[in-house]
Amino acid sequence: MSILGTRVVRTEDPRLLTVGGTYVDDLREPALAQAARVTFVRSPIAHALITGIDVSAAREAPGVVAVLTAADLDDLPPPPPDSGLTGTEGLPFPLGGAWSEPLFAVDRVRFVGEPVAMVITDDRYQGEDAAELVSVDYEQLPAVVGVAGALAGESLLFPSAGSNVAVATGTPADSAAFEACDVVVEHVITNQRLAPVPLEGRAAAAQWADGKLTLWVSTQNAQIARFILVGALGLDPANIRVVAPDVGGGFGAKIGVDRDGLLVAWAAKHIGRALRWAETRSENMLAMTHGRAQRQVVKIGGTREGRILAYRLDLVQDTGAYSRMGGFLPFLTCLMAAGPYDIGHVETAYQVVVTNATPISAYRGAGRPEATAAIERAVDLFAAEIGVDAAEVRRINLVPADKFPYTSGSGATYDTGEYVAGLDKVLAGAGYAELRAEQARRRERGDVLQLGIGVASYVEITAADADGGETARLIVHDDGTATVYTGSSAHGQGHHTAWAMLVQAELGIDMSKVTVIHGDTDLIPMGVGTYASRSLQLGGVAVHKAAVEVKEQGRKVAAEMLEASEADLELDVDRGVWQVRGDPATSTSWAQVAAHAGDAGLAADVNYTEGKPTFPFGTHLAVTEVDTETGKARLIRHVTVDDAGTVLSPVLAEGQRHGGIAQGVAQALLEEMVYDAEGNPVTGTLVDYAIITATELPSFELLASETPATINPLGAKGIGEAGTIGATPATQNSVIDAVSHLGIRHIDMPLTPARVWAAISEARESR
Amino acid sequence: MKVTVTVNGGEVAAEVADRTLLVHLLRDVAGLTATNVGCDTSSCGACTVLLDGRSVKSCTLLAAQADGRQVTTVEGLSDGSGDLHPVQQAFRAEHGLQCGFCTPGMVMASVSLLAENPSPTEDDVRSALEGNLCRCTGYHNIVRAVLAAASERRPS
Numbered sequence: 001m002s003i004l005g006t007r008v009v010r011t012e013d014p015r016l017l018t019v020g021g022t023y024v025d026d027l028r029e030p031a032l033a034q035a036a037r038v039t040f041v042r043s044p045i046a047h048a049l050i051t052g053i054d055v056s057a058a059r060e061a062p063g064v065v066a067v068l069t070a071a072d073l074d075d076l077p078p079p080p081p082d083s084g085l086t087g088t089e090g091l092p093f094p095l096g097g098a099w100s101e102p103l104f105a106v107d108r109v110r111f112v113g114e115p116v117a118m119v120i121t122d123d124r125y126q127g128e129d130a131a132e133l134v135s136v137d138y139e140q141l142p143a144v145v146g147v148a149g150a151l152a153g154e155s156l157l158f159p160s161a162g163s164n165v166a167v168a169t170g171t172p173a174d175s176a177a178f179e180a181c182d183v184v185v186e187h188v189i190t191n192q193r194l195a196p197v198p199l200e201g202r203a204a205a206a207q208w209a210d211g212k213l214t215l216w217v218s219t220q221n222a223q224i225a226r227f228i229l230v231g232a233l234g235l236d237p238a239n240i241r242v243v244a245p246d247v248g249g250g251f252g253a254k255i256g257v258d259r260d261g262l263l264v265a266w267a268a269k270h271i272g273r274a275l276r277w278a279e280t281r282s283e284n285m286l287a288m289t290h291g292r293a294q295r296q297v298v299k300i301g302g303t304r305e306g307r308i309l310a311y312r313l314d315l316v317q318d319t320g321a322y323s324r325m326g327g328f329l330p331f332l333t334c335l336m337a338a339g340p341y342d343i344g345h346v347e348t349a350y351q352v353v354v355t356n357a358t359p360i361s362a363y364r365g366a367g368r369p370e371a372t373a374a375i376e377r378a379v380d381l382f383a384a385e386i387g388v389d390a391a392e393v394r395r396i397n398l399v400p401a402d403k404f405p406y407t408s409g410s411g412a413t414y415d416t417g418e419y420v421a422g423l424d425k426v427l428a429g430a431g432y433a434e435l436r437a438e439q440a441r442r443r444e445r446g447d448v449l450q451l452g453i454g455v456a457s458y459v460e461i462t463a464a465d466a467d468g469g470e471t472a473r474l475i476v477h478d479d480g481t482a483t484v485y486t487g488s489s490a491h492g493q494g495h496h497t498a499w500a501m502l503v504q505a506e507l508g509i510d511m512s513k514v515t516v517i518h519g520d521t522d523l524i525p526m527g528v529g530t531y532a533s534r535s536l537q538l539g540g541v542a543v544h545k546a547a548v549e550v551k552e553q554g555r556k557v558a559a560e561m562l563e564a565s566e567a568d569l570e571l572d573v574d575r576g577v578w579q580v581r582g583d584p585a586t587s588t589s590w591a592q593v594a595a596h597a598g599d600a601g602l603a604a605d606v607n608y609t610e611g612k613p614t615f616p617f618g619t620h621l622a623v624t625e626v627d628t629e630t631g632k633a634r635l636i637r638h639v640t641v642d643d644a645g646t647v648l649s650p651v652l653a654e655g656q657r658h659g660g661i662a663q664g665v666a667q668a669l670l671e672e673m674v675y676d677a678e679g680n681p682v683t684g685t686l687v688d689y690a691i692i693t694a695t696e697l698p699s700f701e702l703l704a705s706e707t708p709a710t711i712n713p714l715g716a717k718g719i720g721e722a723g724t725i726g727a728t729p730a731t732q733n734s735v736i737d738a739v740s741h742l743g744i745r746h747i748d749m750p751l752t753p754a755r756v757w758a759a760i761s762e763a764r765e766s767r
Numbered sequence: 768m769k770v771t772v773t774v775n776g777g778e779v780a781a782e783v784a785d786r787t788l789l790v791h792l793l794r795d796v797a798g799l800t801a802t803n804v805g806c807d808t809s810s811c812g813a814c815t816v817l818l819d820g821r822s823v824k825s826c827t828l829l830a831a832q833a834d835g836r837q838v839t840t841v842e843g844l845s846d847g848s849g850d851l852h853p854v855q856q857a858f859r860a861e862h863g864l865q866c867g868f869c870t871p872g873m874v875m876a877s878v879s880l881l882a883e884n885p886s887p888t889e890d891d892v893r894s895a896l897e898g899n900l901c902r903c904t905g906y907h908n909i910v911r912a913v914l915a916a917a918s919e920r921r922p923s
Contacts, residue, residue: 009859016867017855019842020801023868028798124791125784199805199813199868199902248803248868249902281806492866492903651862655904659865662905686810686900694893694906723905 002573004505007651010497011511012490021246024203024218025278031207031214036065038264038277039127041117041134042287043109046145046356046679047155048138050107050116058119058133063126066271067134069117070104075270077234094324098161099354101322103232103259103266109138110157110321111358112681113286115260118267120275143356143679147295147316150353157321157354166319167327170334170349177310177345181301184310185381190748191370193293193318193673195689196363198491200248201284204261205276206268214241215265217257220250220489221529222519225257232262233269237525244519247491251663252362253289254491255531260287285684290673291363293318294333294370298378306388306396311409312347313337313374319352320359327352329360332367332464338408339375340419340459340617341397346409356679362531364663365724368460376456376729377746380736384745390733391432391455394423394619398457414459414615418707422641423457426619429703430639435623443741452624452633452738456730459617462533462644462718469609470534471526472542474503474550476602480576480591481513484546487527488539489519493720494652495535499543501649506547507554508576509590526607533616533718536648541712542608549604554578554590557597561588614709614717616644620726622665626738631757633735635665636698642722643705646715653719654702660723661700666692667724668731672750690750743767770834774799775843783830789823790814792830793840801841801871805900812899815872815879816840822879824898841871844878854878854916863912865903873899877913887917 020026055067094101105114117134121127142155149155150164157164178184205216213235219225222242230237247254257265260277268275279287296315302308317330327350334348379397383390398419399406407413432453439451471487484499495518500511517523528538551571558578559566570581579587594602623637638661647653670690674683683689708715728749735751736744742763747755771780772792779797793799793816804826805813814826817839825838844852851859854877864870873896880887880895887895892913893906901909 010862012867013859013864014851016864016870017841017851017858017874018801018845020803020871021867022800023803025804026794026800028800125786197902199811199866199900200803201805246867248805249866251902278804281808281811494865655862655865655908658905658907659903660905662907663902685808686806687808691810691900691902693898693900694896694910697893697906699889699910700905700907 002505003501004648005650008497008501008649009651010494011500012494012496023200023246023248024205024216027205027216027245032205032274032276035205035274035276036120036122037124037127038267038275039119039121039131040115040260040283041119041131042283043105043112043114043116045109045138045140046112046143047141048109049141050105050109050136051139052137053117054135055117057135058130061130061133063122064130065120065122065273067117067119068267070106072270073103076266095166095326098158099166099323101259103263111356112679113283113358115263118263120267120271145675145677145679146355147318147353150318150355157356164353165351166323166354167352171347173312173347178299178301181309182304183382183385184299184301185385186297186299187381187746189296189298189374189377191292191294191296191373192749194291194363194667194671195285195673196251196253196288196291197691198249198251198253201279201281202254202258202260202288203278204264206265207274208269208272212239212241213265213269214243216243216245217261218247218254219244219257220247220254220491220531221256222489222521223487223527224255224529226521228256229262229265233266242521244489250491251364252291252366252531255362282685285689286358286681289324289361290320290358291360292370293360294330296374298374300378300382302382304386306386306393308341308343308382308397310345311338311343311375311378315350317350317352318355318360320355320357322359323352323354324359324361329367332461333371335410335412336368336371336461337375337410339372340399340457342399342403343397343409348410357675364660365721368721369725369728372456372458372725373729376733380733381745384740391423391427394455394457395420398423412461415709415711416707417459417615417617418643419457419617422617422643422705423619425641425703425705426621426639429701430621430637448627448629449625450628450738452626452734454622454730454732454734454737455619456726456733457619458726459615460721460725461613462616463537463610463613464532466538466610466613468528469607470528470538470542471524471607472539472546473605474543474546474603476509476550476590476594478591478595480509480589481515482509484514484516484543485524486516486518486539486543487524487529488535489529491530493530493535493656498536498540498649498652502540502543503547506544507551507590508571508573510576533720536714537614537709537712537716537718538608538610540648540716541714542606544714545608546604546606549606550602553602554593557593558588561593561596562586610711612711614645614711616642616717616719616722618642618722618726620730622727622730622734624731624734624738626735626756628739628760631753631760633669633751633756635731637701638698638727639701639703640726641703641705642719642726643707644719644722645709645717646706648714648716656719657702657723658700660721661727662692662697664724664727665697665731667728668749668751670750768831770830772833773837775839785831787830788826789828789830789833790825793825799840799842803868803871805868810900812876813869813872815875815899817875817879820882822876841874844874853919854881857912857916857919861908861912861915863904863909869899869901873901873909877916880913881917885917889914
């Protein structure tokens with residue numbers, strides 16, 4: 001029996017559980033033995049001109065090696081040309097030119113937390129002391145706060161750009177499509193700004209020796225980090241080695257390397273001493289990119305029976321002070337705007353605006369949770385307006401199974417799906433009818449604790465950059481072991497286990513004999529890394545294809561050794577031996593085959609490009625209890641189908657779903673990065689920013705569903721972001737549903753007790 | 768100042784700055800890097816260790832406060848035979864960790880919980896781990912692991 005699809009425990013864990021991982025700050029390499037510590041001096045003001053920097057007192061402080069500012073950046077090439085890693089409909093990503101992001105702030109700071117100077121000291125405590133002695137003179141400017149502030153245009157972040165609107169595009173409104181509808185509902189929805197908060201913040205260590213830069217960095221993509229370094233430092237790629245050691249979570253916010261990490265690399269070369277940097281959590285909350293931050297206007301229309309005929313999404317993306325992902329995130333939101341529904345007329349439009357806040361970039365889901373949140377709220381608003389059950393409205397409008405491949409009204413071509421079956425499975429698994437009956441009883445009794453049932457169906461896009469591909473190199477050694485070099489880069493997902501399973505499944509080499517190596521550009525020069533739920537369907541398929549290639553090499557060698565024709569040979573995958581068909585006694589092992597292959601060896605290099613993304617789908621159902629006296633909402637059940645094609649490892653896939661659900665529920669109920677009117681962050685620590693804890697969550701009820709992808713041989717789609725995409729609107733819908741009998745139709749996230757209580761109070765007063 | 772702390776059964780004696788945090792003594796002086804720092808407000812629990820058998824957040828104690836006392840980190844949890852401690856074993860069996868950064872603290876908090884309450888309910892586990900944040904697992908499998916470790920340890 002194949003090991004694929006079975007419950008295999010992770011190979012990564014014994015080390016992580018006994019001696020701990022080796023994260024950047026744990027590195028004890030000889031090269032870093034004398035490393036000095038980097039402490040950043042960051043802007044305490046959201047928007048200001050820098051009129052002077054005095055580092056003289058800091059330079060005299062104990063243990064100070066150097067104090068560096070923008071004035072020291074005299075050994076760098078001019079900024080790279082505008083076009084970034086990839087383009088989307090002609091939109092550069094990130095935006096360059098007038099919107100460029102410097103390394104240290106030059107003349108102007110644009111968000112609280114922006115790096116202004118760097119103090120280098122012998123030890124970390126000295127750095128904290130010396131950083132306080134750097135004196136920066138600021139001439140404060142009016143802060144641009146939020147979407148409304150940006151659109152008002154009274155203060156500009158980039159005066160030479162002449163506007164705070166960096167991108168504006170979309171389809172014009174067609175009123176006729178909505179005039180044909182019985183019912184049209186329109187609503188403004190906020191998809192709030194979130195902090196990713198991987199438990200390990202950003203960290204880097206750098207050494208410049210013998211003309212070569214080595215950067216150890218907490219990243220999802222060593223190779224992309226090197227690409228960015230090449231542009232920023234003007235070094236030959238051959239003279240840069242980037243290593244991603246263990247990485248303590250990323251969630252999209254550790255793609256490549258940030259300006260802070262680039263500065264650490266530059267400074268190590270500039271002063272000729274190895275350096276270490278690990279940010280504090282308070283720095284992380286301000287200076288690691290944030291996610292989401294869209295203001296959306298939804299307009300939905302259809303028949304009184306529940307058929308949706310027209311949908312429009314207008315959104316404004318607050319991209320923060322610098323547009324790291326250009327128009328890409330709202331582009332993805334608009335591409336996925338129609339969700340899993342068969343809607344005849346769909347319009348989308350978006351603007352990207354800069355504000356005096358931390359830059360926005362990918363955060364688990366990256367544009368798709370925002371799309372799903374918008375349409376799932378819109379569907380509930382529509383259902384409430386026509387008085388039809390929200391689950392039934394979904395069933396009426398989900399793309400039927402016989403319509404695939406299906407091109408949505410917003411332009412994405414969904415590959416495979418069983419959307420209605422997924423919805424029905426969740427409703428049955430949750431006991432939907434009984435939940436509605438219990439809700440009715442509580443309403444009838446006027447209970448303080450009201451029950452809410454929220455449903456969200458979704459389709460998402462994974463490996464959106466499928467044409468970027470992924471690499472794998474597989475070698476079978478003459479001791480019967482194998483080594484996989486993967487361009488994909490794990491930070492908790494369990495690639496080492498999954499890739500070893502793929503090798504065992506194809507070659508019969510036990511996974512305990514398979515070593516997986518990732519995240520070192522000297523060993524793996526080409527690769528893309530981990531984001532966009534791309535790893536298995538690109539990196540995993542690359543490993544699979546390499547194994548298939550090595551198997552064919554092995555067949556040739558074994559045929560020669562056993563003096564049989566290739567056609568007569570078979571690989572016994574259970575034993576990992578080649579044998580003559582019908583004559584198991586005539587056999588040879590992988591060790592012998594590899595030894596016989598000699599210098600030619602058994603090795604394959606694959607750069608697998610999928611060409612098209614895949615579209616996982618599912619339905620989430622959240623049950624909440626809302627205390628109508630305090631507004632406190634508590635999630636008591638969460639039932640899901642997340643269909644991401646054929647499952648390679650149920651253990652890993654479930655883990656991805658669990659984590660995503662928790663983050664999704666957290667957005668719905670708790671988390672928000674809040675700024676005051678001057679652009680000061682007021683949720684800058686984990687005391688103020690409410691990361692969800694174990695006490696606020698139930699155990700989750702996961703239902704299995706596998707509709708294979710047809711584009712790749714593993715049948716795999718991505719699973720990493722399903723949770724945030726489905727759970728957020730399901731939870732939000734459930735809380736609103738709990739109080740909908742009071743006439744409440746919408747409450748913005750996060751659904752904190754204060755907000756829910758205010759909505760209840762307002763509803764009761766207006767009755 | 769001079770501090771002497773028994774860490775995982777061995778003596779760690781060092782001259783440190785007065786303000787040195789216990790977690791930095793463990794990481795930078797004792798060279799035990801499993802214990803991580805995940806925040807600066809005592810919120811996340813990644814730095815949880817046992818001090819005289821009870822869980823503490825080592826980023827919130829001075830090394831001086833541990834002078835003359837016993838500290839256990841995750842490195843000192845298994846008996847050295849190569850076998851995992853039942854809590855470590857359960858975290859592995861139940862997939863109670865992903866990136867691993869919160870794991871040493873989470874494991875030590877769980878060990879402390881089971882020492883105080885050998886037969887916790889799911890609610891007991893969730894409440895005991897409220898001071899330990901995990902961003903990867905949604906806590907689902909961590910809770911299962913702690914419950915599994917508890918039933919493993921309970922005499923049948």
